[in-house]
Amino acid sequence: MGPAVRAVKLQVRDLEKRFPAKRRGGDILALSDINLHVDAGEFVSLVGTSGCGKSTLLRIVAGLEQPSSGDVHVDGERVLGPGPDRGMVFQGYSLFPWLTVAGNIDFGLQLAGLNRSARSERVAELLGIMGLTEHAKRLPRELSGGMRQRVAIARALAPEPDLLLLDEPFGALDAQTRLAMHEFLRQVWRRTGATILFVTHDVDEAVYLSQRVYVMHAMPGRIVEELQLPASLVGGPEVKRTSQFLDVRDELHELLLGAVRAS
């Protein structure tokens, strides 16, 4: 599949975000001159140190926050607010604790107005993909952190969104679980063909998972570099030991360190 035949799924143009300062005199410029795009079926990461505005950018794409200027388009339509066409996975605490695993996944399907049999079919399908079938009736509090995030991903995918947004979804997990979740997300991406925009500060994670990476610096939050990762890096965990992987990773680290030194 060449770049020419791929449709642009997400387009962010000349986006700027200002927050009113606590004290009088001027705003805080959180995001400046943001231009980016994600093609259909692509896995793109936003990488930056904390405070660079990457989460704010993702929240604007989700419609949870409004840009001060510039705009966001999904499939050519302007984003005005949140909607089920852009599924979002948060870092934690976002599952509804009173609903079972199946109930959480079903939440968006009910809102979509699907009938009972269609819903239970879709829930069963997602439970299968996520390896959660035997946990369908458990409450979130009975699950491990990794399982909870799997449910959150399943819930976001349930209404078949055009775009899946992930905001440091594995940031609160222990290192081993995080590695397992990488493989898992990889699999989900392959099986569903979802278009993914992934926010992280973890360079290894970004290089391992994504096809393309935007590097962000802080103050003001801006994109300083766009990195197309070699297709050969898309593979199992063994690629992490290849020199190519390590080179790309070092390059990314260097770019982020530049941000830290500058500030």
Next chain:
Amino acid sequence: MADAAPALAASPERTRRTGRPPGRGRPPAPLLDLRSELSSRTRTLLGVAGLAGVLGLWIWAAEQGGETGLVPTPLETWQALVSQWSAGTLWSDFTASSTRIGYGYAISMVIGILLGVLIGSMRSVEAVFEAPIGLMRYVPATALTPLLLLWFGIDETPKVLLIVIGTVFFNVLMVADVARGVPREQLEAAYTLGAPRRTVLSRVVLRHSLPGIIDVARINLASGWLMLVVAELLAAQEGLAFRIVRAQRFRQVDTMFALLVVFGVIGVASDLGLRKLRDVSSPWARP
């Protein structure tokens, strides 16, 4: 090194003074350690000791009171309770009082839930109600009693209103706090799943707040009873608190005690009932 020797020499002496075995650190003391777990047997034992202590104090006070008849014994209290029951007044007083509290507290909770959830979820509603409620909750509700009697006469209306006024501000503010405690991620997750505002309010905020709201109801119910007693002391023909005033007029201390015990039992029962309701309705929130 020269300093070390005297310090070492001093340590056995210190041990003797505190009565601790030699060694480092503070050894555990299950009964005194902060937030340490107790065995269920010890817990039960201590609980029984507490109850026995109260009963003992009562019996002792009754003996001290002796001939004055100002403090009845537990047995006399029990007999007074039985006679109130067989005369039928206990039941009619109980229904009169619980009807008042039922209406008053139900109105208070409905307002508390509606307004509280909105205040806790919407900055605009919060801004409008913050000042008036903040002001009015510091006016002691009991100070309004004469005014209520003047406005509404001495029938049921002022009594029910007093219960509403005495509890509603606390219910609103505490429910608002509960609603504020709903994690923002859950609201945002619902929005990104396509839920409109009203659905987020009913299916996420209200649902998440339910166990907290039941707890608020449980805690403030005590204030409801307080207001009921004030109302009945002033103007009533029946009711548990009215009966206490009546009994005082005839120096029936045993009856007064019996009714106080009834109040205590009602309080414990409603507390346990609401706890149960919370746990059954929201098992996910159980500690």
